[in-house]
Amino acid sequence: xxxxxxxxxxxxxxxxxxxxxxxxxxxxxxxxxxxxxxxxxxxxxxxxxxxxxxxxxxxxxxxxxxxxxxxxxxxxxxxxxxxxxxxxxxxxxxxxxxxxxxxxxxxxxxxxxxxxxxxxxxxxxxxxxxxxxxxxxxxxxxxxxxxxxxxxxxxxxxxxxxxxxxxxxxxxxxxxxxxxxxxxxxxxxxxxxxxxxxxxxxxxxxxxxxxxxxxxxxxxxxxxxxxxxxxxxxx
Numbered sequence: 001x002x003x004x005x006x007x008x009x010x011x012x013x014x015x016x017x018x019x020x021x022x023x024x025x026x027x028x029x030x031x032x033x034x035x036x037x038x039x040x041x042x043x044x045x046x047x048x049x050x051x052x053x054x055x056x057x058x059x060x061x062x063x064x065x066x067x068x069x070x071x072x073x074x075x076x077x078x079x080x081x082x083x084x085x086x087x088x089x090x091x092x093x094x095x096x097x098x099x100x101x102x103x104x105x106x107x108x109x110x111x112x113x114x115x116x117x118x119x120x121x122x123x124x125x126x127x128x129x130x131x132x133x134x135x136x137x138x139x140x141x142x143x144x145x146x147x148x149x150x151x152x153x154x155x156x157x158x159x160x161x162x163x164x165x166x167x168x169x170x171x172x173x174x175x176x177x178x179x180x181x182x183x184x185x186x187x188x189x190x191x192x193x194x195x196x197x198x199x200x201x202x203x204x205x206x207x208x209x210x211x212x213x214x215x216x217x218x219x220x221x222x223x224x225x226x227x228x229x230x231x232x233x234x235x
């Protein structure tokens with residue numbers, strides 16, 4: 001089961017953009033809590049504490065405990081809005097969870113043994129992550145913090161797909177129910193081809209030889225103001 005986090009919240013009755021701006025100036029994060037067949041509630045959290053929690057990758061795919069006074073509510077993070085330029089959280093959407101109701105969550109994919117993969121050690125390739133996370137469906141008690149896939153035996157120019165991810169008990173990937181075309185590749189190992197300077201120089205030399213690129217000083221050789229194909233004019 002994923003790690004649990006505690007978030008101390010304040011209830012707020014005011015809503016709207018003006019209220020949210022005021023909360024941000026006070027160093028707080030406006031949020032909304034919804035789900036489980038109950039009315040939505042507006043909350044506020046301490047911005048610095050939220051920012052500290054967000055540094056942990058597990059925060060995004062774990063059960064969060066929202067505490068208001070003596071009461072506690074299990075929730076999951078459904079949406080997070082950040083400022084485009086500053087290190088600031090603008091708003092959070094939280095969903096209440098019920099023990100016997102399935103939830104949908106996006107969890108990270110961890111690629112194990114990347115440096116020891118056959119395609120890297122023997123083939124000289126580099127690992128390319130084609131997907132970094134995946135949506136899963138499960139009961140809250142089965143929610144994984146992340147999904148591991150061991151790629152030690154992945155060879156050069158090979159792929160691993162969504163269906164290759166080992167799943168814990170009680171966890172499903174809904175994308176796999178959409179047909180074979182939804183079974184996307186998640187990782188590969190390839191030789192990374194780089195532009196070689198010598199190749200660029202060779203192309204430039206060929207262009208000069210074909211007369212496509214003028215050579216410095218060439219125009220003056222036949223006489224001042226004349227080209228190689230023209231005779232100097234007499235007065």
